[in-house]
Amino acid sequence: MNETSSFTKWEWIKNVFRFTYTLPFVLASLTGVFTALVYTSQIIIGIFIVLDVFVLALFVNLSNDYFDHKSGADSTRFFSRDKEFERGAREILSSKIYWSGNAFDLGYITESQGKILMSVLAGSAILLSIPIIIYGGLIVILLGLIAFFLSYFYTAPPLNLGSRGLGELDVFLSFFMISFFSFFIITGFFSYDAFFIALSVGFLVMNMRIVDEMSGYETHIDAGERDLCVRLGLENASKLVVLIMVLVFFISAVIVTLSSILYLLVFLSIPFSYQIARTLFNKNDRFRYVRAAPLAFKLSFSFQLLIIIASIAQIFATSG
Numbered sequence: 001m002n003e004t005s006s007f008t009k010w011e012w013i014k015n016v017f018r019f020t021y022t023l024p025f026v027l028a029s030l031t032g033v034f035t036a037l038v039y040t041s042q043i044i045i046g047i048f049i050v051l052d053v054f055v056l057a058l059f060v061n062l063s064n065d066y067f068d069h070k071s072g073a074d075s076t077r078f079f080s081r082d083k084e085f086e087r088g089a090r091e092i093l094s095s096k097i098y099w100s101g102n103a104f105d106l107g108y109i110t111e112s113q114g115k116i117l118m119s120v121l122a123g124s125a126i127l128l129s130i131p132i133i134i135y136g137g138l139i140v141i142l143l144g145l146i147a148f149f150l151s152y153f154y155t156a157p158p159l160n161l162g163s164r165g166l167g168e169l170d171v172f173l174s175f176f177m178i179s180f181f182s183f184f185i186i187t188g189f190f191s192y193d194a195f196f197i198a199l200s201v202g203f204l205v206m207n208m209r210i211v212d213e214m215s216g217y218e219t220h221i222d223a224g225e226r227d228l229c230v231r232l233g234l235e236n237a238s239k240l241v242v243l244i245m246v247l248v249f250f251i252s253a254v255i256v257t258l259s260s261i262l263y264l265l266v267f268l269s270i271p272f273s274y275q276i277a278r279t280l281f282n283k284n285d286r287f288r289y290v291r292a293a294p295l296a297f298k299l300s301f302s303f304q305l306l307i308i309i310a311s312i313a314q315i316f317a318t319s320g
Contacts, residue, residue: 015108016117018061024208024297025057026050027304028175028201032182034311035194038318042186045135049182052128059121060151062103066114067155069104136185143181150174165226171209176202193259197307200248200255200266204300207244210237211276211296214289234289238280241296245273248303262310262317269306272299 013019033046103109109117133140150170154162161170180198183191213220213229214237220230229237249270256263272295279285279292 012108015106016062016103017058018065018103021061022054022057024175024205024300024304025060025178026054027301027308028178028205029053029182031197031201031304031307031311032179032184032194033186034308034315035191035197036183036186038311038314039187039191042135045132045186046182048128048131049185052125052132053178053182055121055125055128056147056151059118059125060154062114062118062121063152064155065102065104066111066118067157067160069102069111132185136188140185143177143185147174147177150177162225162227165228165231167213168206168209168228172202172206174202175205193255196251196255196258200251201300201304201307203244203248203251204303207241207248208293208296208300210241210244211280211289211292214238215293217289241280241292242277245276245299249273260310260314260317262313263307265306265310265313266303269299269302272302 029050033049037043037046104111104114129140129144150161150173153160154167154170161167176198179201180194183194183198210228213227214234217229217234220227228240232240249267252263252266255266276292276295276299279288279295282288285291
């Protein structure tokens with residue numbers, strides 16, 4: 001393994017913490033927080049929730065890297081007998097800011113350092129949750145335990161949900177909960193618009209997960225993993241991705257109907273959906289499943305950002 005001291009401080013931070021990978025987590029919590037701020041002015045507790053989710057996301061990313069390193073899942077992700085394809089796939093994804101490889105496999109951090117850092121992050125998440133628990137009550141502890149279970153056992157043995165065909169459901173539930181319960185903890189009541197916003201967020205991040213699995217399809221089969229793409233096959237999984245995107249924008253129309261015309265803003269992300277569909281079904285492009293991954297990230301990112309912008313606009317509209 002390479003010595004971690006051979007890397008610059010920025011290289012180490014970027015590859016170990018993978019801040020871009022925390023964006024879906026943080027944005028999901030912000031969708032819930034800003035939807036809540038339409039109804040209440042409890043911004044301080046909202047800040048604590050977002051910070052806690054951010055630290056939890058750092059923990060999740062690091063622990064996933066750790067267990068994928070232990071299992072060898074990431075080190076063989078783009079292994080192919082076709083070396084030209086392998087090089088092309090690595091070049092396409094490594095050129096994207098959201099992915100640069102497993103930090104443990106690349107030697108940025110050792111296993112012992114990773115364990116220490118994971119402990120620090122877990123402890124920090126617990127400390128940040130204290131004011132949230134004081135504000136929201138015991139339900140916060142229950143939700144926190146569920147969040148830890150879903151995030152940690154996504155790749156951790158003995159459950160390793162991601163390799164047993166439950167990873168996609170895990171991701172959907174996790175991001176639905178991040179969005180909806182950020183709203184619920186702040187306001188203390190159920191809201192249909194917050195519920196449907198959370199559904200949309202969960203589906204889009206789950207779609208991101210499905211598309212990301214496609215580039216490692218052969219490796220997952222060789223490893224005996226049974227994720228959704230392996231179970232359905234790439235063509236059927238592609239159809240499911242498109243179906244979910246259609247469902248998300250149908251739900252978006254419901255949100256507009258229930259809440260505010262301002263949420264029409266989310267339809268500005270439709271071009272990314274079109275690009276994903278066109279890429280996945282372009283049989284002349286051997287890298288189609290690889291190219292779709294950053295597009296799925298952009299769709300999820302833009303959709304959540306537009307939800308936040310629409311919520312902020314609604315806050316100003318109602319306060320004025």
